[in-house]
Amino acid sequence: MRLEFTPEEEAFRQEVRAFVEAELDPAIRAKVERGLRLEKVDYVAWYTRLHEKGWITPGWPEEHGGPGWTPIQKYLFDEETLLGGAPRIIASGINMLGPVLIAFGTPEQKEKYLPAIRRSESWWAQGFSEPGSGSDLASMRTTAVRDGDHYIVNGHKIWTSYAHFCDKLFCLVKTDREAKPQEGISFLLIDLDTPGIEVRPIKLYEGGNDLNEVFLDNVRVPVENLIGEENKGWTYAKYLLGHERTGIAGIGASKQQLLRVKRLLAEQGMEGEPHFRRRVAELEIELLALEATGLRILGENQVFSAPGAEASMLKVRGTELRQDIFELLYEVAGPAAIPFSEEAMRLEGEDPLIGDDERASLAANFLDSRKLSIYGGTNEVQRNVTAQMLLRG
Amino acid sequence: MDFSISEEQLQLRDAVKRFCDGEYPQERRGQPVSIDRRRERWGMMAELGLTGLILSEACGGSDLGMVEQMGVLEELGRCLSPEPYLSTAVISASLIQSMGNAEQRERWLAPIAAGELRMALALDEPRGRYAYATMACRLTPEGDGYRLDGEKCLVLDGPYADAYVVAARHEGSLQLLVVPADAAGLTRTAGTTLDAREIATLGFAGVLVSPSQHLAEGERAEQALQAVLNRASAALCAESVGAMTELVEQTREFLKVRKQFGAPLGKFQALQHRLVDMVIALEQSRSMAALAAMAVDEAGDRKCLKLVSAARVSVARAARLIAKEAVQMHGAMGMTDECQVGHYVKRLMVTERLFGDVSYHLESFENTTATAA
Numbered sequence: 001m002r003l004e005f006t007p008e009e010e011a012f013r014q015e016v017r018a019f020v021e022a023e024l025d026p027a028i029r030a031k032v033e034r035g036l037r038l039e040k041v042d043y044v045a046w047y048t049r050l051h052e053k054g055w056i057t058p059g060w061p062e063e064h065g066g067p068g069w070t071p072i073q074k075y076l077f078d079e080e081t082l083l084g085g086a087p088r089i090i091a092s093g094i095n096m097l098g099p100v101l102i103a104f105g106t107p108e109q110k111e112k113y114l115p116a117i118r119r120s121e122s123w124w125a126q127g128f129s130e131p132g133s134g135s136d137l138a139s140m141r142t143t144a145v146r147d148g149d150h151y152i153v154n155g156h157k158i159w160t161s162y163a164h165f166c167d168k169l170f171c172l173v174k175t176d177r178e179a180k181p182q183e184g185i186s187f188l189l190i191d192l193d194t195p196g197i198e199v200r201p202i203k204l205y206e207g208g209n210d211l212n213e214v215f216l217d218n219v220r221v222p223v224e225n226l227i228g229e230e231n232k233g234w235t236y237a238k239y240l241l242g243h244e245r246t247g248i249a250g251i252g253a254s255k256q257q258l259l260r261v262k263r264l265l266a267e268q269g270m271e272g273e274p275h276f277r278r279r280v281a282e283l284e285i286e287l288l289a290l291e292a293t294g295l296r297i298l299g300e301n302q303v304f305s306a307p308g309a310e311a312s313m314l315k316v317r318g319t320e321l322r323q324d325i326f327e328l329l330y331e332v333a334g335p336a337a338i339p340f341s342e343e344a345m346r347l348e349g350e351d352p353l354i355g356d357d358e359r360a361s362l363a364a365n366f367l368d369s370r371k372l373s374i375y376g377g378t379n380e381v382q383r384n385v386t387a388q389m390l391l392r393g
Numbered sequence: 394m395d396f397s398i399s400e401e402q403l404q405l406r407d408a409v410k411r412f413c414d415g416e417y418p419q420e421r422r423g424q425p426v427s428i429d430r431r432r433e434r435w436g437m438m439a440e441l442g443l444t445g446l447i448l449s450e451a452c453g454g455s456d457l458g459m460v461e462q463m464g465v466l467e468e469l470g471r472c473l474s475p476e477p478y479l480s481t482a483v484i485s486a487s488l489i490q491s492m493g494n495a496e497q498r499e500r501w502l503a504p505i506a507a508g509e510l511r512m513a514l515a516l517d518e519p520r521g522r523y524a525y526a527t528m529a530c531r532l533t534p535e536g537d538g539y540r541l542d543g544e545k546c547l548v549l550d551g552p553y554a555d556a557y558v559v560a561a562r563h564e565g566s567l568q569l570l571v572v573p574a575d576a577a578g579l580t581r582t583a584g585t586t587l588d589a590r591e592i593a594t595l596g597f598a599g600v601l602v603s604p605s606q607h608l609a610e611g612e613r614a615e616q617a618l619q620a621v622l623n624r625a626s627a628a629l630c631a632e633s634v635g636a637m638t639e640l641v642e643q644t645r646e647f648l649k650v651r652k653q654f655g656a657p658l659g660k661f662q663a664l665q666h667r668l669v670d671m672v673i674a675l676e677q678s679r680s681m682a683a684l685a686a687m688a689v690d691e692a693g694d695r696k697c698l699k700l701v702s703a704a705r706v707s708v709a710r711a712a713r714l715i716a717k718e719a720v721q722m723h724g725a726m727g728m729t730d731e732c733q734v735g736h737y738v739k740r741l742m743v744t745e746r747l748f749g750d751v752s753y754h755l756e757s758f759e760n761t762t763a764t765a766a
């Protein structure tokens with residue numbers, strides 16, 4: 001055990017920090033730091049910088065364009081980029097589909113899709129959830145029926161993040177309706193401009209529209225777009241959902257928002273207020289405990305009470321801590337949480353009621369943060385999974 | 394202490410409930426409504442005797458108290474009513490009734506009871522949070538009256554109000570005035586709240602105020618302002634209870650109908666226990682809102698402030714818990730604009746911040762208990 005990172009690791013951290021400082025467009029950083037809405041061009045601008053540097057896919061093996069970092073390096077990279085105000089990696093191709101293609105894709109599929117993902121030329125949406133199948137994903141009903149060298153896909157996907165930014169969809173479909181739920185599912189790659197697909201935006205309660213519905217009506221998908229074997233899709237989906245480990249606790253994002261709390265308090269001359277000082281200190285301690293746990297998982301010969309459930313526990317604690325920080329930000333807003341305007345969320349024009357007051361976004365950010373305990377497997381489901389591991393046998 | 398509700402109070406609640414169920418159908422709640430429709434509704438509320446509920450009979454009112462008004466406000470909160478009831482029929486009505494002279498009461502109150510006038514309170518200012526003791530809006534003597542300069546913000550129901558009750562200072566002395574919306578030198582900028590209601594920023598540039606527009610000054614004005622803030626807080630608690638009732642109800646219903654893993658969500662004990670916690674929070678809020686309403690009707694200044702502040706803190710905490718749980722238990726659906734849950738959550742979030750937030754009311758509670766010892 002050693003308290004500090006090694007000098008090499010510290011040097012790496014400095015390198016990432018300097019890169020973010022030099023390469024991130026200040027206008028994008030300002031939007032991220034103020035919790036405002038980002039456009040696709042903002043994400044692409046940053047991802048392109050990362051790609052040029054060879055840093056866009058830290059989770060991929062080197063032969064597919066990964067940088068070959070240690071887990072600690074990946075961890076430091078996540079933290080430094082988020083802390084520096086860089087946009088998150090929302091492109092599901094990078095964090096979700098890429099690893100699945102690398103593990104289970106054919107050489108042709110890898111060749112065709114991986115480079116385009118790295119270059120941000122191709123954006124993938126995740127088509128898992130359906131209106132009747134959220135937590136109980138395996139109950140889904142979208143079907144794919146074989147017809148010569150195509151599948152005919154019919155169904156309705158929902159909550160599809162950023163589908164309006166995307167040209168492609170990776171999708172779970174039922175290929176065997178007779179089999180047990182988990183055993184009749186396949187993993188298909190679908191071009192979003194195939195005839196029969198309609199993407200409809202969903203308006204969210206905080207005014208955003210990151211989510212969509214995707215309707216599939218007799219969509220013809222070539223069989224070579226199947227990942228792995230037919231009816232084995234559930235295995236690939238589980239691999240995908242379990243793959244993202246280091247980022248799951250969102251430590252960099254929490255640190256960034258805590259900095260924001262302090263900055264806002266200082267701007268209002270409230271940094272000395274006992275109530276807020278206490279709350280910040282409490283959350284910083286919570287964050288330290290989470291960070292220590294995230295790093296301990298990366299260490300060797302560790303003992304865990306629920307082996308295999310580490311990711312679930314990090315997800316639960318990490319998201320709930322981040323929600324507490326967003327709730328504190330809404331507290332910090334005081335009466336400035338009353339007015340709201342979409343213009344103020346977009347840094348366009350100036351709302352005379354809000355002006356350039358950053359506090360205008362805090363209520364909306366708090367509302368948005370409720371998603372953290374719903375997506376990526378709800379926190380109830382994560383707790384169920386962990387409890388099952390603890391109590392089985 | 395007696396929390397019993399009288400037969401007359403029950404009848405009033407029923408009448409308001411019928412009005413609300415007819416006027417605010419479930420699927421339209423939280424959606425924008427035309428201003429003409431809103432005027433029509435305001436007239437209907439007057440006919441039911443709601444706008445003049447606490448006004449004297451001489452002004453066309455019913456001479457009832459906060460306890461009766463609580464029932465009305467609870468129903469309006471339950472239906473997310475965007476009408477300026479709090480601003481006009483609670484705040485402005487009570488201020489003019491208690492502070493105004495005969496002429497002022499005649500001029501402003503009869504039209505309120507008749508549903509012909511909408512008013513709003515211009516209190517908050519851009520600098521400071523709820524810094525009512527250090528307002529920057531100022532009066533300078535001019536002729537036999539004053540000129541008024543400064544800026545007010547977060548004026549709930551401000552864009553369509555016909556007149557404002559404005560708080561300003563002259564050499565440190567608080568003054569409460571009535572200013573018509575068409576006064577020369579008054580500019581208003583309309584905006585929306587998080588829960589899609591209307592607020593305004595008001596600019597006063599040398600607005601002339603005649604003695605007939607003066608409601609109160611000095612110590613008398615300070616007391617009147619505190620009293621009306623207490624009343625507004627009790628009203629906000631009642632509104633919140635209405636909104637929370639509906640959120641709990643919708644969540645309970647959702648747990649019964651939404652199925653996952655082959656069973657209604659309500660079968661999962663992890664959710665059952667949390668639904669119970671929501672109900673406990675709701676019931677305590679109902680009690681605290683009643684306590685606050687009784688305090689406004691019966692208690693002396695200090696006790697009233699103490700109980701009302703306690704109610705604001707307690708109701709805000711309960712509302713936060715209920716709001717977060719309602720969203721979580723609805724899953725992704727709970728975060729959509731289409732689902733009612735979000736509209737209720739936003740109403741509660743705005744209500745929590747009107748006329749003092751949790752920090753403000755905790756502090757005022759601490760102050761009343763510290764000085765009482």
Ligand SMILES: Cc1cc2nc3c(=O)[nH]c(=O)nc-3n(C[C@H](O)[C@H](O)[C@H](O)COP(=O)(O)OP(=O)(O)OC[C@H]3O[C@@H](n4cnc5c(N)ncnc54)[C@H](O)[C@@H]3O)c2cc1C
Binds near residue numbers: 127725
């Ligand atoms: C912002 C956002 C982005 C998303 N992006 C995507 C995407 O890109 N692609 C995609 O496919 N999906 C996406 N989703 C969907 C997400 O995966 C689902 O919302 C999630 O799986 C929950 O499903 P549900 O919303 O249908 O809620 P439900 O499953 O109906 O659950 C409702 C509530 O009941 C609880 N519950 C359910 N079962 C149990 C149980 N057994 N025990 C205890 N509690 C239980 C849940 O935890 C939840 O609180 C996104 C969701 C959000 C909010």
